Amino acid sequence: MITRLYDYLKERLSLLSGSLRSSVPLCVTDFCNTEKHRDYTEFHRGYKQVVIIFSLVFISLLQISCGSKDSGDAENSSAGTPVQITHPVIMNMSDYITLNGNTIFLKKEIIRSTFDGFIEKVYKNIGDRVKPGDVLFQLKTKELAANDSINFNLGKQYFKGIILIKAGSDGVVTELDFHEGDYVTTGEQIAVVSNPSSLRIKLNVPYEDVLKVRIGNRCEVNLPDGVNVPGIIEKNVPAVDPVTQTQIYYIKLLQYKTVPESLNVMVKIPFEHFNSTTVLPKSAISTDVTESNFWIMKLINDTTAVRVDVKKGIENDSVAQILSPILNTTDRIILTGAYGLPDTAAVEIAK
Secondary structure, three states: OHHHHHHHHHHHHHHHHHHHHHHOOOOHHHHHOHHHHHHHHHHHHHHHHHHHHHHHHHHHHHHHHHHHHHHHHHHHHOOOEEEEEEOOEEEEEEEEEEEEEEEEEOOEEEEEOOOOEEEEEEOOOOOOEEOOOOEEEEEEEHHHHHOOOOOEEEOOEEEOOEEEEEOOOOEEEEEEOOOOOOEEOOOOEEEEEEOHHHEEEEEEEEHHHHHHOOOOOEEEEEOOOOOEEEEEEEEEEEEEOOOOOEEEEEEEEOOOOOOOOOOEEEEEEEEEEEEEEEEEEHHHOEEOOOOOOEEEEEEOOOOEEEEEEEEEEEEOOOEEEEEEOOOOOOOOEEEEOOOOOOOEEEEEEOO
């Protein structure tokens, strides 16, 4: 159609050009000629028609161009929101209670002085392992320190004033309270020997959570260096702290590991277990500002997603349990891109 209109305008211009050459007045006398004046008037009228037609053609072409752009924009807007999808997974899950604890040695031998006197020699240092009968200190009594020549007659034996203080159990020297030349009194603590095999995790459990912590249950001890050690809840103390209202439990490590005393640790204790339950990534579940309502966006075909309200159960760091409705492992759930989508939304699955 545009081509035919163009040919018509071209022919019209050609005719007008010929008429212009034959009718345009060359002088005032020619202009006053009635016939030539009529021809010039017809030329002027035809020229105006051509200009109007050219203007209409230009406006039509402009509208066609804008219409094409609008249709392209509409096509792009109807393409849908790009999303990534995931599928429900069937797995076993456990719910945990996480509490703070610290390490403690239950078996400690307090080494005490048996006489008043001066420590003459120290045989062990902090960190040294000892066994029963090992000499830890050599003590000189104050009487001997006053007069090295003094001897006490004890029948057939002589008391020379030198006392050897020995360890009574296996362990490691964890405290050394005195050094050579120090004066000690009878019964005073001079060292501590701790038994590493008696290492336990001391746990202060709030009384409202004691039903979740059962003796004999397994747990996981998370050390500050990132190592996780399995443990078992061994025993508790039948008393509650009057201020904090917590009850003390002791956890035994099931794998031997050299751990210092008074180390702060995290303990994860499972108290509820679900077999073959349906879970989804936490990022696939949307919620409101009060976190009281939860929903997912489920694809019903390749380009449409609908909102499905769900009831959420337990969760961990990455996934959450879906209690209802029942989901199939073949269902396609939006993983990313669901934020702000309406109930029924046009989507496009990202490759």
